[in-house]
Amino acid sequence: MPENQAPSQASTFGVSDKSAGHRDAGEDKGGGAVLIYSTFPTLDTARVLARQLIKARLAACVNVIPGMVAIYEFEGRLHEDGEAVCIIKTRRSLRDACVSAVCDGHPYSNPAAVSLDISGGAPAYLAWLMESTRSPQSGSE
DSSP: OOTTOOOOHHHHTTOOHHHHHTSOTTOSTTOOEEEEEEEESSHHHHHHHHHHHHHTTSOSEEEEEEEEEEEEEETTEEEEEEEEEEEEEEEGGGHHHHHHHHHHTOSSSSOOEEEEEEOOOOHHHHHHHHHHSOOTTTSOO
16 A cells, blocks of 8 residues: 555544445345434433443444533423433434344433434445444354
């Protein structure tokens, strides 16, 4: 490889350039990718859940963002609370299992857990996301 040429992003993630180039950006065996958005009362509770999702291979990556302020009405009162946000990246076929895990491990009685379909993106990144999560049919990928 010439000195001035960096390795491709596909190589960086352990995906061959050939396989990354032949995948549709949002589709794979798992039916595509989604983001799940959820909020937590503390950074620590968000980190605990994020680690559980990664260890179970329900998510490829969880971004934990501290310092958010949520303003909302609940049970007839206006609230303003500090929270941490989790952006969970997973395959579409694991969405329900991932949302269930978030809700089961969440301290809120009515946690935010919503998903957004990913319609495209960097093929090598999406391939890594699929390879980093388990196949719901086989239990592993």
